[in-house]
Amino acid sequence: MKQAIGVDIGGTKIHFALVDEQGAIVRRLIVPTDAQAGAERVMAKVLAGIEEILTAAGGPDAVEGIGIGSAGQIDYRTGAVEFAGEQLPGWTGMPIREIVEKRFGKPACVDNDVNVIAVAEKMFGAGREYDSFVCLALGTGVGGAIVEAGRLVRGTYGGAGELGHVTVDFNGPRCPSCGNNGCIELYASGTGIARLGKEHLESMTAGTEGRPAWAPDSREVVQAWVEGDAAAAKVMDTVFRALGAAVAGFIHTLNPQAVIIGGGVSGTGPVFFEALEKEVKARTSPGMRKVCRLLPAYVGADAGVIGAAAQVWLYGAKGTE
Amino acid sequence: MKQAIGVDIGGTKIHFALVDEQGAIVRRLIVPTDAQAGAERVMAKVLAGIEEILTAAGGPDAVEGIGIGSAGQIDYRTGAVEFAGEQLPGWTGMPIREIVEKRFGKPACVDNDVNVIAVAEKMFGAGREYDSFVCLALGTGVGGAIVEAGRLVRGTYGGAGELGHVTVDFNGPRCPSCGNNGCIELYASGTGIARLGKEHLESMTAGTEGRPAWAPDSREVVQAWVEGDAAAAKVMDTVFRALGAAVAGFIHTLNPQAVIIGGGVSGTGPVFFEALEKEVKARTSPGMRKVCRLLPAYVGADAGVIGAAAQVWLYGAKGTE
Numbered sequence: 001m002k003q004a005i006g007v008d009i010g011g012t013k014i015h016f017a018l019v020d021e022q023g024a025i026v027r028r029l030i031v032p033t034d035a036q037a038g039a040e041r042v043m044a045k046v047l048a049g050i051e052e053i054l055t056a057a058g059g060p061d062a063v064e065g066i067g068i069g070s071a072g073q074i075d076y077r078t079g080a081v082e083f084a085g086e087q088l089p090g091w092t093g094m095p096i097r098e099i100v101e102k103r104f105g106k107p108a109c110v111d112n113d114v115n116v117i118a119v120a121e122k123m124f125g126a127g128r129e130y131d132s133f134v135c136l137a138l139g140t141g142v143g144g145a146i147v148e149a150g151r152l153v154r155g156t157y158g159g160a161g162e163l164g165h166v167t168v169d170f171n172g173p174r175c176p177s178c179g180n181n182g183c184i185e186l187y188a189s190g191t192g193i194a195r196l197g198k199e200h201l202e203s204m205t206a207g208t209e210g211r212p213a214w215a216p217d218s219r220e221v222v223q224a225w226v227e228g229d230a231a232a233a234k235v236m237d238t239v240f241r242a243l244g245a246a247v248a249g250f251i252h253t254l255n256p257q258a259v260i261i262g263g264g265v266s267g268t269g270p271v272f273f274e275a276l277e278k279e280v281k282a283r284t285s286p287g288m289r290k291v292c293r294l295l296p297a298y299v300g301a302d303a304g305v306i307g308a309a310a311q312v313w314l315y316g317a318k319g320t321e
Numbered sequence: 322m323k324q325a326i327g328v329d330i331g332g333t334k335i336h337f338a339l340v341d342e343q344g345a346i347v348r349r350l351i352v353p354t355d356a357q358a359g360a361e362r363v364m365a366k367v368l369a370g371i372e373e374i375l376t377a378a379g380g381p382d383a384v385e386g387i388g389i390g391s392a393g394q395i396d397y398r399t400g401a402v403e404f405a406g407e408q409l410p411g412w413t414g415m416p417i418r419e420i421v422e423k424r425f426g427k428p429a430c431v432d433n434d435v436n437v438i439a440v441a442e443k444m445f446g447a448g449r450e451y452d453s454f455v456c457l458a459l460g461t462g463v464g465g466a467i468v469e470a471g472r473l474v475r476g477t478y479g480g481a482g483e484l485g486h487v488t489v490d491f492n493g494p495r496c497p498s499c500g501n502n503g504c505i506e507l508y509a510s511g512t513g514i515a516r517l518g519k520e521h522l523e524s525m526t527a528g529t530e531g532r533p534a535w536a537p538d539s540r541e542v543v544q545a546w547v548e549g550d551a552a553a554a555k556v557m558d559t560v561f562r563a564l565g566a567a568v569a570g571f572i573h574t575l576n577p578q579a580v581i582i583g584g585g586v587s588g589t590g591p592v593f594f595e596a597l598e599k600e601v602k603a604r605t606s607p608g609m610r611k612v613c614r615l616l617p618a619y620v621g622a623d624a625g626v627i628g629a630a631a632q633v634w635l636y637g638a639k640g641t642e
Contacts, residue, residue, distance in 0.1 A: 083608060132476050153469050155453050155576020156612045162573040170489045170566035180569050180604035245491035248501050252483040253574065255476025283501035287404060291477045
């Protein structure tokens with residue numbers, strides 16, 4: 001069976017895998033990124049990990065190519081890092097594809113970490129039957145990717161799909177990362193839910209002496225909501241109204257067959273999808289709503305490394321174009 | 322020179338033109354739609370108008386095809402009307418392409434009125450140099466169209482680009498047309514600006530006896546703003562903050578090379594683009610902002626009929642796929 005190497009480069013760990021054409025992981029390796037040691041050191045770790053997987057697989061002839069997903073903004077055309085923040089210091093400008101192709105003599109594809117998740121969902125997961133869908137990754141932030149007519153929507157340089165920075169309240173709080181007000185990331189990310197939880201707790205105890213010093217994290221808010229806590233339900237009502245409005249906007253913009261949601265609060269499963277479905281239904285034109293399904297991400301925690309490898313088959317030797 | 326027939330079907334008038342390959346109108350005909358007389362009568366007028374232009378052009382051999390843009394939701398794959406509201410009673414379900422092709426024996430393309438404007442801008446206008454842009458049509462409502470990788474973004478059935486129904490305030494007023502709250506159409510359309518003007522006038526005179534019975538229309542608000550009126554400036558500040566947030570969201574979603582804006586308040590020219598530019602700049606990530614230009618629509622009042630005809634060359638005999 002045909003095989004490819006996938007590499008998922010995050011701020012904390014680098015995940016390598018030998019993946020077969022059906023999306024199964026044949027062999028894997030996980031190493032700490034140790035990002036603070038600098039970009040050269042991270043790149044050396046990437047090369048060493050690929051080498052190790054390649055040797056175990058039986059050498060270069062055993063794989064068709066190498067696919068890489070990386071945190072940060074990636075120019076998929078060159079396979080270089082357009083911009084990376086504090087998570088990967090010095091990573092900006094790293095010509096990942098060039099270095100990997102030179103070293104191993106195999107075709108390489110490089111893209112950002114959410115686009116490769118969309119590739120995994122398209123080839124092996126919830127997006128398998130669809131040519132037109134939106135992926136939302138709810139985490140510390142909110143990431144996105146868009147597939148239209150079977151292809152990733154790229155825009156000018158591959159920056160398309162920054163769905164966390166779509167406004168749901170133009171009078172809302174300022175977003176520290178993009179400068180806009182009331183981005184959906186400020187409501188539906190882990191950080192956003194924690195902020196709303198803290199604000200609600202403060203408003204409940206305003207005017208009383210000895211305000212609570214404790215602020216809940218997003219897991220605590222979500223857990224309390226699932227258990228029926230009234231204050232948490234109030235917070236989550238805001239989360240679902242904001243996220244429902246954003247998803248309705250994506251549907252009106254793209255008329256997709258599905259919106260595929262993974263990570264964070266979506267991990268609570270049916271209770272999450274039921275609450276979101278209600279808001280989306282109320283906020284979307286009937287025609288577009290009828291043809292669009294809200295679906296949980298299918299591939300799970302390995303989606304990054306599987307999707308990274310799957311680029312090799314989706315794009316072939318032509319690269320990510 | 323090669324020629325095609327364009328037809329632009331609106332609620333008030335039907336515009337026919339013989340258009341050459343450079344986007345110039347060689348001959349034109351405008352008739353009242355007389356929509357209340359019913360869909361059969363409208364279709365008969367469409368056929369009669371095409372016949373008249375075709376005869377004047379020298380018969381079927383003189384044109385390469387017939388392109389049609391219509392108000393309402395159009396299924397571009399079949400060339401039939403998916404949904405039309407009160408503007409064109411009974412128009413829902415009309416198989417425009419089938420009827421036109423049968424009658425004249427020439428290939429026909431049918432799409433909605435904003436998509437054909439995007440085609441005109443792509444082939445002859447502000448989008449000529451771009452493969453990735455967003456069109457916004459500010460009118461009684463707000464319409465949109467998206468071009469990505471040189472093609473119109475369609476979604477599941479051609480509904481993509483309903484940009485007027487993207488939320489900018491999830492706690493905002495309910496949208497009568499889609500059910501969502503705080504759609505950008507409620508702020509940046511003619512209807513929206515008039516509503517904001519009326520609300521502001523009422524809030525200024527609240528508590529006083531004899532509130533003004535007069536409510537400004539959007540032209541009056543915009544005119545007063547251009548002339549430096551302070552109350553109108555307050556209203557337009559809301560319009561620009563809302564529209565700036567929406568445009569920033571489109572840029573984050575699609576990473577386009579340009580956002581092309583026509584109609585309504587954008588007709589005030591540089592003063593409009595300057596005010597919007599300021600808001601968009603403050604609300605967009607620097608990388609994506611840098612590569613994206615805000616541009617006035619170029620083709621003007623004839624964009625509908627020119628773009629309708631231009632579909633024939635953009636899509637060729639394959640139809641709109």
